[in-house]
């Protein structure tokens with residue numbers, strides 16, 4: 517078990533709280549440079565009625581409060597699902613050093629699937645990325661939630677692996693410098 521597996525277990529436990537208030541079970545942690553958890557949050561959109569209350573944004577806000585500053589340099593963001601464009605952007609703005617995520621999100625992912633916001637050389641800060649950590653469990657938690665409320669077929673989303681089309685093969689109009697996703701080897 518790697519340190520990231522362990523951290524992701526914590527993020528999964530946080531994610532599992534979200535359905536208590538009708539939110540999609542996504543969980544996020546911020547670790548300080550010593551890799552201690554300084555903030556955690558689940559998705560709170562329904563709870564707070566706030567469209568920006570994704571787990572990552574809420575966790576980044578809490579971490580900034582703990583650190584007493586908006587710069588979260590040398591900190592790690594751990595999240596159960598590949599961040600969306602907003603959260604990927606927020607992690608760049610917070611100067612997060614390392615992003616660790618679980619399942620891939622082919623519908624909205626902005627780290628590998630649709631865009632690569634966190635490693636775009638045109639921005640003034642880039643993150644290291646470790647993907648696919650505990651991806652199976654991370655995806656199952658979300659699929660279980662949607663399966664319960666819709667009864668629909670959600671077996672294809674989120675995904676445990678990046679879809680072939682999204683990794684290292686930029687599609688038309690995308691940034692050609694997008695790089696392949698680092699595996700969860702760390």
Ligand SMILES: [Zn+2]
Pocket residue numbers: 570571572599600601602603604
């Ligand atoms: Zn988001």
